[in-house]
Amino acid sequence: MSSIVLRALAPALGLVLAGCSVPPSSEPRREARVEGRVALAGPPVGNAFLFLFAPDEAPPEQRGEPRYVAAVPEVRLAAGDARFGFSGVGPDVYRLWGFLDANGDADLTVDVLAQPGAGDWVPESSVELNVQPGQTLPVDLSLPRRVRRPLPAFQVVEQGTEGVFTLTDSSTAVASLNVRSEGFGLLRGDVPRFFVRLADTNGDGTPDDVNGDGVVDVWPQFFLRFVPRPGQAVPLDSQGRPAQVIVPLLPDLTPFLGSLQGDPGITIAAGSLQLFVVPLAQAITQEPGRGRVVTTLGAIPVGEYELWAVNDEGGVWFVPNALGRRTVEPVSGQALRFRVVHAEGTDGGTGSP
Known part of the structure; x- marks a missing residue:
């Protein structure tokens, strides 16, 4: 699988500027x-x-x-x-x-x-x-x-059953979903698009394949981020801090391969993308002297997730978000939740909504 998702995780995870209160001083x-x-x-x-x-x-x-x-x-x-x-x-x-x-x-x-x-x-x-x-x-x-790129704002084409898009923890099933770029009338400037290009972090003109799996790394990047509920444990780093747990998703580049021509300098503006779920979960920690450490977990945790998109300038978008939770004029599709359930007793993990 492509590890470019992991390299973007650190700048992406967490709310960018939310919770901006000034703490009171005790001294x-x-x-x-x-x-x-x-x-x-x-x-x-x-x-x-x-x-x-x-x-x-x-x-x-x-x-x-x-x-x-x-x-x-x-x-x-x-x-x-x-x-x-x-x-x-x-x-x-x-x-x-x-x-x-x-x-x-x-x-x-x-x-x-x-x-x-x-x-x-x-x-x-x-x-x-x-x-x-x-x-x-x-x-x-x-x-x-x-900043050149608009935020990678999107909505999922399939809206799920009762506001929940359900996937399974199957390690063999092929699951996918479709996302559409959408600014919701909130973003000014250029019309939001997914700017698809091959990654070339070192600037040598050759597309990256950091983990050597034969699949080139690509922008934008997508992943499901686990949101543990009370009682759900995640791995800890050496200092006892919880890891971030993700399930990577890979955009289908088939419609763009001819235009990209294997050249990282070419960018394609796309209005929609199909995303395939990589059937594994990874824990991301920051370790002193080692930097970012990626550990593949034995199973995908069941529970609630957020769907994240990251563009090549570090702009992020995720669903569900505060726009979907507004009591006045909530934005359609931005409250969609993502849930992973056990594969037993389901349709075999096809990822149908």
């Missing part, structure tokens, strides 16, 4: 302040959002939940005032990251919309900060890189 006299300016490479159009993450959770290498949030509104940026500030920051090591929402379609209250999309400006990397008690720490953040 007010130790609070610090971080302040600086946003350096823009493009026009001052849109609001700039800035975040302080734990060192191992910051984009673009990782993505987790930010500890602190700040913003610079467009009206100030347009007036030449790009200053930002985080007050009441607890002493610790952080990484500073942010983006300019040039299209105005980011929404920090909605998980899948709380991230940069096409036309937005982002840093090349996050900036490490060592914040000392009572300190006012000056730091600037440059936003030199413009």
Whole structure:
């Protein structure tokens, strides 16, 4: 199977910018302040959002939940005032990251919309900060890189039975599902599409096949992410933290092979894709001195899953999401759930909805 899915897991897993509350300080006299300016490479159009993450959770290498949030509104940026500030920051090591929402379609209250999309400006990397008690720490953040791709927003063509798409844990059955690119009227700029291309991480002009299985790695990448319920255990890393468990899915490239011509420099914009389920589960952990460790599990865990898509710029989309859970005007198809059940007593694991 293609291991490109695994290389994208770290930047993909977790909500990009959700849960952005500022934690209260139990030691007010130790609070610090971080302040600086946003350096823009493009026009001052849109609001700039800035975040302080734990060192191992910051984009673009990782993505987790930010500890602190700040913003610079467009009206100030347009007036030449790009200053930002985080007050009441607890002493610790952080990484500073942010983006300019040039299209105005980011929404920090909605998980899948709380991230940069096409036309937005982002840093090349996050900036490490060592914040000392009572300190006012000056730091600037440059936003030199413009995002090219729209978010890989999608809906599943088959809507499932009673809002649940059911698969089995069979290790031999062939299962598939179809996804359609869809912006739901929420994403501005280019029409959302799946930008299909062969992966070439090292830039040598040859498509990647990292695990040597004879199947080239491809963008975008898809996987089912296990969401354990109370009482459902997952493997732990060496520090006792739970692993992320995924079931990879491979896009069917047959309709695109002639156009791709084996050239990683060619990109095909597709409106829909068929995804085949790789019938195995893998646990992903981060180990000190070893980095990302991938362990194949003996069986696919039964239970609830999310369906994730990752594009070649790190943009993500997953279902179910907050758009489908809204009480007012929920977005159709975004509440679809995914469930794996035991193969016994089913249709043999064909993956029918």
